[in-house]
Structures are given as structure tokens and as C-alpha cells.
Amino acid sequence: MQKxxxxxxxxxxxxxxxxxxxxxxxxxxGSAVITGKVSYSGTPPKMKPIDMSKEPVCAKEHNPPxxxxxxxxxxxxxxxxxxxxxxxxxxxxxxxxxxxRFDQKGCMYLPHVxxxxxxQPLEIYSNDPVAxxxxxxxxxxxxxxxxxxPGSPPIQTKWDKPEFIPVKCNIHxxxxxxxxxxxxxxxxxxxxxxxFSLKGLPPGKYTVTAWQEQYGSQSQEVTITAGETxxxxxxxxxxPYSF
Amino acid sequence: xxxxxxxASYFFSGFLVLAFMGAITCFAQIDHNITPYTKTMTSNxxxxxxxxxxxxxxxxxxxxxxxxxxxxxxxxxxxxxxGENASWIDPKPRDFTVATFECRSTPTGTLPTDEDxxxxxxxxxxxxxxxxxxxxxxxxxxxxxAMVKSFSPRWEKDKPGTPITIPPEPxxxxxxxxxxxxxxxxxxxWKCHGPEGHGDGPSAxxxxxxxxxxxxxxxxxxxxxxKCGATNQDxxxxxxxxxxxxxxxxxxxxxxxxxxxxxxHFLRTLQVxxxxxxxxxxxxxxxxxxxxxxxxxxxxxx
Numbered sequence: 048m049q050k051x052x053x054x055x056x057x058x059x060x061x062x063x064x065x066x067x068x069x070x071x072x073x074x075x076x077g078s079a080v081i082t083g084k085v086s087y088s089g090t091p092p093k094m095k096p097i098d099m100s101k102e103p104v105c106a107k108e109h110n111p112p113x114x115x116x117x118x119x120x121x122x123x124x125x126x127x128x129x130x131x132x133x134x135x136x137x138x139x140x141x142x143x144x145x146x147x148r149f150d151q152k153g154c155m156y157l158p159h160v161x162x163x164x165x166x167q168p169l170e171i172y173s174n175d176p177v178a179x180x181x182x183x184x185x186x187x188x189x190x191x192x193x194x195x196x197p198g199s200p201p202i203q204t205k206w207d208k209p210e211f212i213p214v215k216c217n218i219h220x221x222x223x224x225x226x227x228x229x230x231x232x233x234x235x236x237x238x239x240x241x242x243f244s245l246k247g248l249p250p251g252k253y254t255v256t257a258w259q260e261q262y263g264s265q266s267q268e269v270t271i272t273a274g275e276t277x278x279x280x281x282x283x284x285x286x287p288y289s290f
Numbered sequence: 291x292x293x294x295x296x297x298a299s300y301f302f303s304g305f306l307v308l309a310f311m312g313a314i315t316c317f318a319q320i321d322h323n324i325t326p327y328t329k330t331m332t333s334n335x336x337x338x339x340x341x342x343x344x345x346x347x348x349x350x351x352x353x354x355x356x357x358x359x360x361x362x363x364x365x366x367x368x369x370x371x372x373g374e375n376a377s378w379i380d381p382k383p384r385d386f387t388v389a390t391f392e393c394r395s396t397p398t399g400t401l402p403t404d405e406d407x408x409x410x411x412x413x414x415x416x417x418x419x420x421x422x423x424x425x426x427x428x429x430x431x432x433x434x435x436a437m438v439k440s441f442s443p444r445w446e447k448d449k450p451g452t453p454i455t456i457p458p459e460p461x462x463x464x465x466x467x468x469x470x471x472x473x474x475x476x477x478x479x480w481k482c483h484g485p486e487g488h489g490d491g492p493s494a495x496x497x498x499x500x501x502x503x504x505x506x507x508x509x510x511x512x513x514x515x516x517k518c519g520a521t522n523q524d525x526x527x528x529x530x531x532x533x534x535x536x537x538x539x540x541x542x543x544x545x546x547x548x549x550x551x552x553x554x555h556f557l558r559t560l561q562v563x564x565x566x567x568x569x570x571x572x573x574x575x576x577x578x579x580x581x582x583x584x585x586x587x588x589x590x591x592x
Contacts, residue, residue, distance in 0.1 A: 154504070178477060180539035182537070189399045189530075190390055191398040191399030191535070192534060193539050193542075194477065194539040194540065195544070196478060196544055197476075202543070217539075218481045
């Protein structure tokens with residue numbers, strides 16, 4: 048019995064050390080998890096219905112109308128669309144080659160906030176029968192502005208510096224989105240339950256940052272050991288008006 | 291006796307306070323201490339090298355001195371468009387610190403060439419407070435371009451884009467104009483520019499530039515010179531590179547060069563107050579084919 052396990056262990060060690068020795072380009076895998084919830088305290092602003100009457104083709108697709116998305120709350124006191132990521136302590140690696148996708152559908156951006164890594168390919172699709180223009184407004188990266196009339200191919204691009212980039216359409220002023228360009232592969236965006244989970248972390252000391260488009264960033268430091276799951280919660284103080 | 295001296299000392303100290311306040315307000319308002327990001331930027335215009343600072347020979351610091359004389363009032367000592375005149379003018383002066391420029395021969399998202407900047411200050415921007423600086427010598431303007439580039443770190447990191455190729459203009463035909471008209475409809479330029487190019491499209495009233503200031507789309511019917519030139523080539527370049535910093539996007543990825551020339555021919559017919567061969571040809575055709583033109587901006591297949 049013991050012999051079998053020893054053999055298996057030796058095999059496992061041989062395989063994993065061969066993997067390491069062969070110089071795998073992947074970042075060091077880990078097994079620790081940082082999880083938690085982003086919530087708000089105070090009274091959040093009421094999200095308003097979007098008036099798309101200037102674009103009847105899109106207005107038809109939203110009955111009842113979609114709401115603005117600058118402060119989206121979820122179950123109980125959950126805060127949605129918060130980007131939670133490792134801002135320090137993470138060993139960077141090569142950018143992933145798989146593209147991330149940003150859609151325009153019914154004159155709305157899907158998703159509202161799209162996270163990606165520095166230099167990761169980004170594909171922007173338009174599924175609407177109306178013309179849009181994609182106008183990211185970065186302050187650190189280079190700004191550009193391209194037209195996407197109906198039937199045009201996806202725009203292929205990438206960002207080379209980390210930044211939270213607002214993106215808008217000038218033709219449809221209610222369209223607002225964000226590109227969260229990050230230097231880490233450990234990130235998550237909260238949904239309706241406000242929960243996030245950063246998996247596959249090697250043991251170490253990290254700074255976890257939560258960013259919300261109206262309320263900015265909050266950070267906490269976490270030290271984590273192999274295989275540990277630690278909980279880190281964020282609470283944003285909200286005000287009852289949009290800005 | 292005591293009263294007089296006391297009174298006199300009060301007056302004197304009061305005078306000193308007033309003089310001090312006067313001096314402060316007089317000098318504090320106008321700070322011409324120009325603070326660029328770098329002092330070593332140069333420009334190359336038609337083989338002439340322009341410099342903001344230093345020259346070592348007969349023209350020390352000419353660029354910055356010209357800037358102080360002609361430009362700082364609007365563009366500000368930090369080159370960020372916040373000169374003392376800025377609060378009184380609209381559109382606001384260019385912010386050189388972000389290195390985003392409207393009139394370029396290079397693709398959207400890239401820096402303009404030195405020649406683009408030179409052309410911009412030579413031409414000025416009609417319908418704005420930016421005058422034409424043609425009266426200055428080519429060397430002076432080259433020095434000023436070096437000064438403009440000195441305000442942003444981007445010029446040290448990025449190279450200007452590759453200027454787009456503008457193919458020779460094909461012959462003007464009514465077919466070209468009508469194709470251009472169809473494209474104007476399909477690309478939905480009228481959403482901002484309006485079906486007749488009056489700058490009154492459904493989205494026109496909500497347009498803002500990068501700084502959040504309201505901005506109007508070009509009204510073709512006035513016939514004023516375009517932001518970035520007056521020729522057909524300039525018009526071609528405007529929508530094939532986009533006006534960075536404004537809502538006007540680049541159509542380079544979605545319009546082919548021959549389609550672009552068709553669009554140029556059609557856009558000239560919108561400038562109803564100019565005497566252009568395009569407008570004359572178009573009017574003749576419309577008179578000979580009444581009721582054949584479908585109005586623009588009508589069909590939107592759901």
C-alpha cells in the first residue's frame with residue numbers, strides 16, 4: 048500500500064518538476080482564493096430609465112426602458128459592476144492571447160464594464176442596425192474614435208497601459224461603458240450578489256483593490272498561505288445623487 | 291498733536307496695505323512662467339529645424355519667447371489651454387498636455403506629424419479664436435511647433451502615425467455624387483450632420499468634446515472652410531482620420547478609398563452657398579430628374 052503511494056508521489060513530483068524545469072510560460076499556479084462581497088452603506092442614487100426616443104429602432108428593444116448604470120445595486124446592499132483585482136503582490140506574466148469581447152446591442156454596451164489585461168486583444172462588435180461610433184476616452188492610453196456603421200466588422204484593438212477607460216458613443220449619448228485594463232490576471236467583476244472571487248493565487252502578501260466608476264478605488268492588504276480561502280469585504284459609502 | 295501722528299500712521303499703513311494688495315493682484319493674475327514638460331523638443335518643417343529652447347548660436351530660446359508673446363494668453367503657461375483668455379472664448383484653446391489633435395494626416399489615435407501642426411497654425415481655425423499665423427516666418431512657426439510638442443511627454447514615447455495615402459481624385463460624375471449620397475445615408479452621417487448637412491441631426495444637440503464642452507457638428511450649408519483645410523483632399527482626410535478629441539470618428543476602417551471620393555463629391559453638394567462644380571452638376575441633375583431622390587435618413591430597417 049505504502050509503496051504504491053510512494054511511487055505515485057514520486058511520479059507526481061517528477062512530472063511537476065519536469066513541467067517547471069521545461070520552463071512553462073504560465074504564471075506560477077496557486078491554490079489560494081480571496082473571496083468576498085462588495086456592498087454599499089448609505090442611500091444610493093436612483094438609476095433613471097434611459098430615454099431612447101431619438102433612436103426608435105433601439106427604443107423598441109427595451110420595454111420597459113433600461114436604466115442608467117453608474118451605480119447599480121443588487122440583492123440587499125450589494126454593489127454591482129465593481130472591478131476587484133490584485134493591484135500589488137502579483138507576479139505579472141505574458142498577456143493572454145484569447146480576445147475579450149465588447150458588444151453593442153440595442154444601443155447599450157454589453158457588458159457595462161469589461162475587464163482585460165494589458166496588451167490583451169479586444170474585439171468590439173456592433174449588432175445593431177444603426178451606426179455607432181466607439182470613442183474610448185483614456186487619459187493615459189491613446190485616445191481614438193472610430194465609426195461602426197451597421198454590417199461593419201469588429202474593431203480589433205488592445206491597450207498597452209493599465210487604466211480604467213470610459214467609453215462612449217457620441218451618436219447615442221446614453222451609452223456609457225468602461226474598459227478596465229489591468230496588469231493582473233486575478234480579477235473579478237461583481238454581479239447581482241456583489242460577490243467576487245480571485246482564484247488560483249500563490250501564497251504571499253497581496254493588495255486587493257475594488258474600483259467602482261463613481262466612487263473610485265478602495266484597497267485592502269491580505270496575506271494568504273497555500274490552499275487558504277480568505278474573505279475580504281468592501282463597503283462603499285454612497286450618496287443619493289449621481290455625479 | 292498725538293491724534294495727528296496716530297491718524298497719519300493709520301493712513302500710512304492703510305496706504306501700504308492697499309499698495310501691497312494692488313501689487314499682488316496686478317502681478318499675480320498674469321503668470322507667464324512657462325513650464326513645459328521638456329526643453330529639448332525639436333521640430334522639422336520642410337528641412338528647417340525648430341527649437342523651443344536654446345540654439346547656441348543667434349536665436350536663443352526663440353520658441354519659448356514667441357510662445358510667450360503670441361500663444362500663452364490663450365493656451366496658458368502650462369500649455370493646457372487655460373490661459374487668461376480661455377474663460378472668455380468658445381471653443382476652448384487646445385490643451386497641448388494631452389497631445390490630442392484634430393487636424394492630422396495620420397490615423398485616429400496617433401500623433402500628428404510636424405507638418406500637420408505647422409499647417410494648423412499657418413491656417414488657423416476659422417470659426418474659432420485661433421488666428422492664422424502665416425505672418426510669422428517659417429522658422430518662427432517651426433520653433434513654435436517645437437514649443438507645442440514640449441508640453442506633453444507623449445512626444446518622447448510615441449512616434450507620429452504614418453500619414454494616410456490619399457489616392458488621386460477620380461473624375462467628377464453624377465454617379466459618384468449619387469453613390470456618395472447613398473453612403474451618407476447608410477453610414478448615418480446625418481445623425482449628427484443632419485439630412486441636409488445643416489448640423490442639426492437628431493444627435494447634434496447632445497454632442498460634447500473630450501473636455502465635456504458642447505460642440506456643434508459642421509454645418510455644410512454655411513460654406514465656411516472646414517476645420518482642417520478647404521480642398522477636396524482636406525475633406526477626404528478629415529473623415530478618413532477623424533477629428534481626435536471631438537465626436538467626429540474616423541471612417542478609415544469602413545469606407546474604401548473610391549467610396550471616400552464619392553462621399554467627398556456628395557459633401558460638396560451640401561455646401562449650397564459655395565460655387566462648386568459638384569453642386570452645379572448635382573443641381574442640373576436634380577432639375578432634370580424631379581422627385582427621383584429619396585430623402586436621407588428615412589429608411590432604418592428594424
